[in-house]
Every structure is written in structure tokens, then in C-alpha cells.
Amino acid sequence: MIVFVIVCGMSVAFVAALGWKIFQLFKAPRDATLRAVTLCLISAAFSFLLARQPFADWIASAGGPGAPRLVQNLFVLSMVYWLMCFYLYSAAADAAEGNRRARREALFLALAAIGLLSATVAAGVHDHGANFQGSDLRDPALVSFYLVADVYLVYALAMSLRWTCAYARASQRPLATGLWLAAVGIGAMAASCTIRAVLTVVRWQGSTVPPAVTWASGVIIALAVPLFLIGVSYPGAATRIAAMRVRRQHRRMYHRxxxxxxxxxxxxxxxxxxxxxxxxxxxxxxxxxxxxxxxxxxxxxxxxxxxxxxxxxxxxxxxxxxxxxxxxxxxxxxxxxxxxxxxxxxxxxxxxxxxxxxxxxxxxxxxxxxxxxxxxxxxxxxxxxxx
Structure with missing residues (x-):
């Protein structure tokens, strides 16, 4: 019951944060950093939704058993790419420089997406659409799929972690608090992807992975994602709470x-x-x-x-x-x-x-x-x- 309440609370918070960013983007459509954050949250939402029923069944019926896993991972890669773009646009001297950096990183994203698509096609009839734990990683195509995804995720998350820590050290509360929370979440996600890459190689070699290790990797990512979302939402939420406190004080003095x-x-x-x-x-x-x-x-x-x-x-x-x-x-x-x-x-x-x-x-x-x-x-x- 407690887990269900926490999940519902995080879902409501995520939907509220996404709706607020979309509203802000409509008001300032030329803001590149705001657009990057909004697309990051949208990609995260689609990666979660399309992995659930009945969406996964619809995708599988249209593209084969491995299509849901491919679509979900593409959105995950898109999420971390737009997270990098937020920092690229923030650190750029002007919009042109930010666009050049974003296009350069888009090439790496395109290569990773092509790798995932090629691995999914190569798996063919041997791919039953299972998740990481249930996949047969003796198949080189599936090994390539997970390694390509994990390597890109580790790269993008490591770059984002470096920038997040740098901005957190240079910021003041509440922004610094939110950035440090996001940094912990990003670091945990990078650690989980690194562990999964190692486990992929180990299973590819035919060795057995203790269930506790796989479970620990899943727990890390399950805790890291909400922590990252909390960090992203914290500065805005703290500002709104402070504004509500000021409005309440103004209302009291207004009547007084x-x-x-x-x-x-x-x-x-x-x-x-x-x-x-x-x-x-x-x-x-x-x-x-x-x-x-x-x-x-x-x-x-x-x-x-x-x-x-x-x-x-x-x-x-x-x-x-x-x-x-x-x-x-x-x-x-x-x-x-x-x-x-x-x-x-x-x-x-x-x-x-x-x-x-x-x-x-x-x-x-x-x-x-x-x-x-x-x-x-x-x-x-x-x-x-x-x-």
C-alpha cells in the first residue's frame, strides 16, 4: 500500500511538472533550455507509458516482439540526450553555439539509435521481447542491443553529472539543493547502467549472475529516477511555496x-x-x-x-x-x-x-x-x- 501511494504521488508530481513545463514552453517557445527540459520530460513519460499494457501489445503487433523494447529504449536515449542539451544550451555563449553543440551530440544519438534498430532486426525470430533479465544474452544481437544502449546512457549521464555538479557548486538555494538531488539521481542512473553493461558481458560469456546483483541494479534505477525528478522539480516547487507564503501574508495584511x-x-x-x-x-x-x-x-x-x-x-x-x-x-x-x-x-x-x-x-x-x-x-x- 505504501509503495502504491508513493508511486501515485510521484506520478502526480511528474505530470504536474510536465504540464507546467509545457505551459511555460507555450509562453516562451524560443527558449532553448526550456525546450530541452520539456522534451526530456516528454521522452521520459513516453518511455514509461509505451512499456505498459496495452501500448506494448500494440507496438509488438505492428513491429514484432522486440519493437516495444526498441521504442522504450529509444525514448530513454532521447531523454538523456535532451538532458545534455539543457546544459549545452545553458553553457553556450549564444544560441548558434548551443545549436552546434546539440547537433554534434545528435550524431552520437543517431548512431546509437541505428545500433539499436540494427540489433533488433538482427535478433529476428530469436527475439521473444523479454526484458533484460529474461533475455537470452548468448545471442550476439541482443548483447549488442544492450551494450549500445548502456554505453550511450553511461556517456550521456556522465556528461550531465559533470555539468550538474558544476552548476550546483555555483548556485544558491533552492536551485543548488535541487541540482544536488538531481546529481545524485543522475549518478545513480549512470552506476546502474554501468552495472548492467558489466552484467551483459558476464552473461554473454555464459557465466551466471547472482539474482541479488540484478535486483540491486533494478533497485538503484528505481530509486534514481524519482530522485532525479524530485531534484528537477524542487527549485520550482520551493519557489511556488515561497510565493504562496508571501501571497498569504499579503492577503492577511490587505484585510488588516x-x-x-x-x-x-x-x-x-x-x-x-x-x-x-x-x-x-x-x-x-x-x-x-x-x-x-x-x-x-x-x-x-x-x-x-x-x-x-x-x-x-x-x-x-x-x-x-x-x-x-x-x-x-x-x-x-x-x-x-x-x-x-x-x-x-x-x-x-x-x-x-x-x-x-x-x-x-x-x-x-x-x-x-x-x-x-x-x-x-x-x-x-x-x-x-x-x-
Whole structure:
């Protein structure tokens, strides 16, 4: 049951990562590195799906018993090729250089694909479509098939591992963490392919391979692939989680600033920055909508305080070290906004509820404390009116 839950969780994570990369690629179709990552994930998905029923049966009925194994391995080789291309494009000085490097590596991929196809055709009637463990490796064609695949995989994975470690050492968290996880997964996959190549030669010579060794090789690859996917997905997931945390904080502060904003907005509606949004549903539903509304509310609150500041009493003592500063200033705001005195010119503006440091977070915290005081005054006024 635990294994099933883990497999389902990894499948959902992989589908989510693939869908996100495809969405990004549609937005930036000329991004070569993004295209390489997307094609790498697509190749991995096809290599997994086409090895399962009923896809494997359809491929076998069309191309023979060895066709499913051939198609699956071709997609595996394509996966590691596009993984290399990601680093080739990233390290290239320009797009032309990256394309030249990718084309050069494509020649090795083409040679490996031709080798797999030739070995599959040569196996002919002796090929029953069995997996590595069930194949008769006394057949030179099947030996060639697995050796060609393993040699190319070891080469491509070793190159990718070198670049991954280099980028991980030069990066910062969370990217560095994801790259190191991916490096461990790539290294484990390279080790598993190396072990399988050695086992292929041993079985070709007629020697017996202990089942534990074959089992260990399978376990390594079974653990390496999810670890690699986790490493690839980790930076994006960590960034999304951090963004969600910031949006949650902005949403809380947005509602906390409500009483102060409402008081100033009623007095100065012309300070509204976004009175008629073109797409109001997007402004409320999209992830960035809350951030925009939060910053608008902060700016509008500060503009309103600048406008009303000349009509307030001197701010001596109204500093954050004084516990009653917010309540005193809230009383002054209410009095000033409901008085009959003419409004002063904005040129006479003075600092109001300013933090001790030049920080947006501290400024918002000051505004939030003042807004809390406005809310308390409103509740108290409502209670007195009821009495």
C-alpha cells in the first residue's frame, strides 16, 4: 500500500511538472533550455507509458516482439540526450553555439539509435521481447542491443553529472539543493547502467549472475529516477511555496489595512489607483492579483495620510516606542476627516506613522497598527452609539 501511494504521488508530481513545463514552453517557445527540459520530460513519460499494457501489445503487433523494447529504449536515449542539451544550451555563449553543440551530440544519438534498430532486426525470430533479465544474452544481437544502449546512457549521464555538479557548486538555494538531488539521481542512473553493461558481458560469456546483483541494479534505477525528478522539480516547487507564503501574508495584511483604507478612500476617492479594472475576475483569481491589490492598498493608504497630514496635530510622541501612538493618531484622523475645516495643500504634508527604518515591511507594519487602532475606535464608537 505504501509503495502504491508513493508511486501515485510521484506520478502526480511528474505530470504536474510536465504540464507546467509545457505551459511555460507555450509562453516562451524560443527558449532553448526550456525546450530541452520539456522534451526530456516528454521522452521520459513516453518511455514509461509505451512499456505498459496495452501500448506494448500494440507496438509488438505492428513491429514484432522486440519493437516495444526498441521504442522504450529509444525514448530513454532521447531523454538523456535532451538532458545534455539543457546544459549545452545553458553553457553556450549564444544560441548558434548551443545549436552546434546539440547537433554534434545528435550524431552520437543517431548512431546509437541505428545500433539499436540494427540489433533488433538482427535478433529476428530469436527475439521473444523479454526484458533484460529474461533475455537470452548468448545471442550476439541482443548483447549488442544492450551494450549500445548502456554505453550511450553511461556517456550521456556522465556528461550531465559533470555539468550538474558544476552548476550546483555555483548556485544558491533552492536551485543548488535541487541540482544536488538531481546529481545524485543522475549518478545513480549512470552506476546502474554501468552495472548492467558489466552484467551483459558476464552473461554473454555464459557465466551466471547472482539474482541479488540484478535486483540491486533494478533497485538503484528505481530509486534514481524519482530522485532525479524530485531534484528537477524542487527549485520550482520551493519557489511556488515561497510565493504562496508571501501571497498569504499579503492577503492577511490587505484585510488588516481595510479599516484605514476605507476611512481614507471615502475622504479621498480620487487617490484610487485602479478604480475600473479591465478584467476584475483576473485581478481576484490570478495568483498575482492579490499582490497587486495589496500594493495598491498600501500606496493608497500612504497617499491618504500624506493628504490629511497637514490637518493633524504635531506628531511629537507619536512614535512606535509609545504604545498609545496608534490610538491617538486614529482619534486625530477621525476628528480631521469629520471636521469642517478646509483641506490644506499637499505641499504642507508632514510625516505620519513613519517607521524608524526605510523598509517597506516596517512601513506596512506601521500602517497596519494604525488600521487596527481605527478598527478599535470604530468598534468603540459603535458600542457607545448602541448604549
Amino acid at each position: 489595512l481595510g479599516p484605514l483604507w476605507q476611512m481614507l478612500h471615502v475622504a479621498y476617492p480620487e487617490h484610487s489607483l485602479y478604480r475600473v479594472p479591465a478584467n476584475p475576475w483576473q485581478d481576484h483569481l490570478l495568483p498575482l492579483g492579490m499582490n497587486r491589490r495589496y500594493y495598491r492598498r498600501v500606496i493608497e493608504c500612504r497617499d491618504g495620510l500624506v493628504r490629511i497630514s497637514p490637518r493633524l496635530a504635531p506628531t511629537k510622541g507619536l512614535v512606535e516606542e509609545q504604545p498609545e501612538w496608534a490610538d491617538d493618531l486614529a482619534d486625530q484622523l477621525y476628528t480631521a476627516l469629520h471636521s469642517e475645516q478646509p483641506q490644506a495643500a499637499p505641499a504642507d504634508a508632514v510625516p505620519v506613522a513613519m517607521p524608524m527604518t526605510q523598509s517597506l515591511e516596517d512601513d506596512v507594519r506601521q500602517l497596519a497598527q494604525l488600521s487596527d487602532a481605527v478598527r478599535r475606535r470604530r468598534v468603540l464608537a459603535g458600542t457607545k452609539h448602541t448604549d
